[in-house]
Structure formats: structure tokens, C-alpha cells
Amino acid sequence: MSESVWSLPFGGTNLAVLAGCHVRDGERLPAALLPRLQGVDLIVTLGDMGDRSGLDQLQEIAPVLGVRGRDDADDLRTRRTTLVLDGEGYRIGCVHDAKAAGLAASTDPFVEARGAPEVCRRLFGGPVDVLLHAGANRPDEARFGVRGSALNPGSAVRPAAGSEPTFLRLKVTAQGCYGQVIWAV
Numbered sequence: 593m594s595e596s597v598w599s600l601p602f603g604g605t606n607l608a609v610l611a612g613c614h615v616r617d618g619e620r621l622p623a624a625l626l627p628r629l630q631g632v633d634l635i636v637t638l639g640d641m642g643d644r645s646g647l648d649q650l651q652e653i654a655p656v657l658g659v660r661g662r663d664d665a666d667d668l669r670t671r672r673t674t675l676v677l678d679g680e681g682y683r684i685g686c687v688h689d690a691k692a693a694g695l696a697a698s699t700d701p702f703v704e705a706r707g708a709p710e711v712c713r714r715l716f717g718g719p720v721d722v723l724l725h726a727g728a729n730r731p732d733e734a735r736f737g738v739r740g741s742a743l744n745p746g747s748a749v750r751p752a753a754g755s756e757p758t759f760l761r762l763k764v765t766a767q768g769c770y771g772q773v774i775w776a777v
Contacts, residue, residue, distance in 0.1 A: 596672040597717070598657060600679025600764055606631060607677075608654070609760035611638035611688075611726030612747035614663055615646030622757070624777045625748050629653050632761070636677070637670055638726035638745065639663075639688030661688040661726065674715045682769045684762075685712065685720035689727040690742065699727050700752075702734035702742045709737065722762075722769055730755040731773045741771070748776035 608629050615621065619642075626649070629635065635650045639661020647669055650656045658670040674693070675686040690696035694711040697703045702725070705711065712719050723742040731746035745760035746752075757776035762769065 596674065597676045597678055600677055601633065603680055603766060605679060605764045606633050607636055607760075607762040607764065608632040608634075609636045609638065609724055609743070609745045609762055610641070610650070610748055611661070611745050612640045612729040612751075613642060613646050613749040614640055614747075615642035615749070618643065618645045621646055621649050622749060622777065625757075625759070626653065628759075628774060628776060636675075636686060636724065638686060638724055639670070640726065641670065659686050659688050676716050676720070677764075680764050680766045680769075682722065682764055683716065683718070683720045684722045684724060684764070684769070685716040686724045687715070688725070690723065690725035691727070693725075695723060695736075696725070696742070699725065699744070700730060700732070702732050702736075702744065704734070704736055704742070712737070722771070724760075728752060731758045731760070733771070733773075743771050746773065 637658030640663040677684040729747040729752040732744040736742035746758035748759045
């Protein structure tokens, strides 16, 4: 897997994290979602976004950066398989499928794999404070590593059966890294 490190541009960065939207054939993202993304500094996608049209819609709100999933068109914004966001003393590792990457024994719910610390070194160059992952289309938060969290934003467009449409808001400051699942409608 290829790693890409991206430094967060300034303190107090507001991120929106999306996955599993599966936008096809020029579809529009849900109108109710777009206002909820206003005010973010960066939109991070965790794969299975679908056609470029969804990424283009998001790009109208904020810069878009992410990792590639199984259901993604070729696009420079999501060409990598892993991504590290680094800033304010926090390292955030991003992958599409944590189980396939060797970080999780299960992703629904998330259960950390035994060899996760070594996999983190290989994928991200060391431990991460937050692991952002997707694949289940259902929001989830679990412990990861010694002091970290594994966060799955769910899907804002095509959630798993029994789940509501969701995404994740993440604020990274020198005082902490705070996440909240947001209902997309």
C-alpha cells in the first residue's frame, strides 16, 4: 500500500469525513447533506464515493482528499490507498477497509487486529491517534491502539440496513481531536 502524508493547514482544522456514497451516472448528492458540510476546511473521503461527480460537488464546498475504495473512479483526489493527516500533534490514519488492510479483525463492529501496531508502522510510518476507516456503511467508534480511536463515518447516501445516513465531523486542535457523527438528513 502506498502512504501519503498531508499536513493539516492550520490549527483548529474542521474536517468532514464521508464514505460509501456510491454516486453513479452523474447523480447529485442529497440536497440535505450539502448545507451540513458548510464551514469545513477539508473533506476527507474514505472510499466507495463512486463517480467523480460526487467529488466535484464536494469540491465546491472545500478541498477534497481521500483514499480509494472498491467503487471509485480514477481521480487524483482519491488515488492513494492510505493517507496520514498530520497536525496539531495528532496523526490520523485513513484507509478504506481496515480489515483488508490488516488493522481490524472485524469492522462491524470494529475489533482491532492483533498485529495492528506493526501494520500501522508499515502503512502509516508509525502509530496513529485516530484511524478513519469505512466499508460497513454504518457509523462506529472503537478503541484503537494505546490511546486512540477507530472511527467509521457510516454513509451519508447509502447507509447499511437499519442505519441512518451519517457522516463524521472532526475538529483537530492543539487541545484535542474531537469527533461527532452527524445525521446527513
